[in-house]
Amino acid sequence: MEVLYCEHILDHYRYPRNEGVLEDADISHQRDNPLCGDMIRLDIRLKDGVVEEARFSGRGCVLSIAAASMLTEEIVGRSVAELEAYQDEDIFRLLGITLGPVRARCALLPLQVLKEGLSQLAR
Amino acid sequence: MDTGFDPLTIRADFPVLAREVNGRPLVYLDNAASSQKPQVVLEAVAAFYRHHYAAVRRGVYTLSEEATAAYEEARDKVAAFINAPDRRSIVFTRNTTEAINLVAHTWGRANVGPGDRILVTEMEHHSNLLPWMLLCQEVGAELVYLPITDGGRLELPQLERLLDGPVRLVAVTHVSNVLGTVNPVQAIVAQAHAAGALVLVDAAQSVPHMPVDVGVLGCDFMAFSGHKMCGPTGCGVLYGRVELLEHMPPFLVGGGMIERVGFTGVSWASLPEKFEAGTPAIAEAVGLGAAVDYLERVGMEAIHAHEKALTAYAMESLAALPGVRLIGPPAEERSGVIAFTVASIHPHDLAYALDRQGIAIRAGLHCAQPLHERLGLAATARVSFYLYNTREEVERLVSAVWNAQRWLAG
Numbered sequence: 001m002e003v004l005y006c007e008h009i010l011d012h013y014r015y016p017r018n019e020g021v022l023e024d025a026d027i028s029h030q031r032d033n034p035l036c037g038d039m040i041r042l043d044i045r046l047k048d049g050v051v052e053e054a055r056f057s058g059r060g061c062v063l064s065i066a067a068a069s070m071l072t073e074e075i076v077g078r079s080v081a082e083l084e085a086y087q088d089e090d091i092f093r094l095l096g097i098t099l100g101p102v103r104a105r106c107a108l109l110p111l112q113v114l115k116e117g118l119s120q121l122a123r
Numbered sequence: 124m125d126t127g128f129d130p131l132t133i134r135a136d137f138p139v140l141a142r143e144v145n146g147r148p149l150v151y152l153d154n155a156a157s158s159q160k161p162q163v164v165l166e167a168v169a170a171f172y173r174h175h176y177a178a179v180r181r182g183v184y185t186l187s188e189e190a191t192a193a194y195e196e197a198r199d200k201v202a203a204f205i206n207a208p209d210r211r212s213i214v215f216t217r218n219t220t221e222a223i224n225l226v227a228h229t230w231g232r233a234n235v236g237p238g239d240r241i242l243v244t245e246m247e248h249h250s251n252l253l254p255w256m257l258l259c260q261e262v263g264a265e266l267v268y269l270p271i272t273d274g275g276r277l278e279l280p281q282l283e284r285l286l287d288g289p290v291r292l293v294a295v296t297h298v299s300n301v302l303g304t305v306n307p308v309q310a311i312v313a314q315a316h317a318a319g320a321l322v323l324v325d326a327a328q329s330v331p332h333m334p335v336d337v338g339v340l341g342c343d344f345m346a347f348s349g350h351k352m353c354g355p356t357g358c359g360v361l362y363g364r365v366e367l368l369e370h371m372p373p374f375l376v377g378g379g380m381i382e383r384v385g386f387t388g389v390s391w392a393s394l395p396e397k398f399e400a401g402t403p404a405i406a407e408a409v410g411l412g413a414a415v416d417y418l419e420r421v422g423m424e425a426i427h428a429h430e431k432a433l434t435a436y437a438m439e440s441l442a443a444l445p446g447v448r449l450i451g452p453p454a455e456e457r458s459g460v461i462a463f464t465v466a467s468i469h470p471h472d473l474a475y476a477l478d479r480q481g482i483a484i485r486a487g488l489h490c491a492q493p494l495h496e497r498l499g500l501a502a503t504a505r506v507s508f509y510l511y512n513t514r515e516e517v518e519r520l521v522s523a524v525w526n527a528q529r530w531l532a533g
Contacts, residue, residue, distance in 0.1 A: 036501075
């Protein structure tokens with residue numbers, strides 16, 4: 001059988017980690033992917049400037065769901081300053097693949113949501 | 124079929140169809156977005172650049188005269204192709220989108236005012252929706268929608284009621300780029316005209332695929348793109364009735380579209396130059412002329428029949444797969460476009476899985492977000508056929524969707 005995605009990507013898609021919402025989130029933000037109508041929402045609760053808990057919800061393709069699932073695992077215990085330093089490459093590193101410009105937009109949607117959420121926190 | 128139509132002969136005319144993608148022969152099924160180009164079009168563009176290229180209309184030297192003649196010959200070919208009675212009714216634009224924007228900006232701003240209405244349908248592509256939405260917002264007019272049924276047809280019984288009022292224009296697609304639905308434009312035009320409204324037809328998905336006659340349709344404006352009908356990118360067409368075009372203010376202003384410019388005033392060039400400011404896409408127009416020649420040689424009736432047969436075959440085969448849901452009307456009411464969903468597989472993942480098998484399809488909203496909202500769809504996968512697609516390719520599509528289901532099922 002041909003391998004479409006690495007097994008760990010499919011695993012995060014089929015069994016997403018940290019799926020849901022947080023009622024007492026400090027950062028709560030969502031965004032659509034205009035290409036396909038997908039939506040990812042992130043809820044993050046902070047304690048002393050560090051991520052205590054993170055949840056995601058929404059709908060999307062394998063890449064956007066897997067990236068969101070991985071990101072919510074990745075950021076727990078990180079400071080806001082560390083979150084702000086996240087780059088596109090960090091998502092590609094988590095996924096373990098490189099992507100063309102169109103599909104990259106799917107994979108980067110959760111990071112975009114995180115960045116926009118952080119900028120609202122700053123305000 | 125007894126038309127002498129042979130897709131395998133036709134395939135040999137398109138160089139790109141010989142290539143492989145991801146180790147498999149390319150199956151190109153995104154023709155509603157853009158078509159591939161036959162060798163004769165590639166050669167016509169190259170030969171024009173090699174031998175005849177210069178700026179058009181203004182030069183008094185041989186090259187410019189030749190370039191102008193070639194450019195205007197392309198206009199004649201396009202006019203004949205859609206049976207336009209007057210070559211001045213053909214304006215070259217960049218594409219369908221620009222053609223519709225041209226009408227909204229010029230005719231719209233001169234003729235639509237506060238309280239007036241523009242009637243569109245729920246199945247429009249964004250390019251036949253947003254120009255009207257913006258126009259209505261700017262001038263204080265009202266945008267009104269002709270609804271569609273759950274089965275993807277226009278709610279024609281509601282047309283009469285919606286036309287009862289200050290409707291200035293009906294903007295309707297001839298063929299839906301998502302549903303494939305072929306709309307009864309001729310009847311809509313008759314009803315709209317009886318109510319005193321003009322009609323603009325988005326023919327981006329019809330002119331490349333079936334015989335279209337503006338005289339028979341009776342529409343006032345029609346827009347289509349060269350790149351969807353075997354022509355180069357960058358050259359599309361606006362057809363407009365000459366009486367209307369003559370009274371419309373220009374769209375873009377600048378070089379090539381004036382009769383006389385003084386320090387305080389200007390008089391515009393005659394049609395169609397008035398609407399073709401700046402140096403146009405000359406070689407692309409020449410290429411479009413070659414594409415029209417090519418399509419006419421194959422025969423639009425034969426192309427249409429071929430695509431309808433493929434569509435019926437593909438719909439029947441796809442529907443037989445578990446979890447596949449076809450969107451839109453039955454095959455006999457549509458052109459060669461099929462949007463569908465596959466249970467528990469996101470359209471992007473499906474498109475990716477098909478690409479791994481050499482098959483190019485579209486996934487997403489297809490620039491028709493309100494339509495997807497109306498039908499309660501997040502996104503869809505779409506296949507769309509053209510003259511060079513084959514039954515064998517449909518079979519490869521179906522087995523590739525089956526593979527994707529096995530690879531991605533949870």
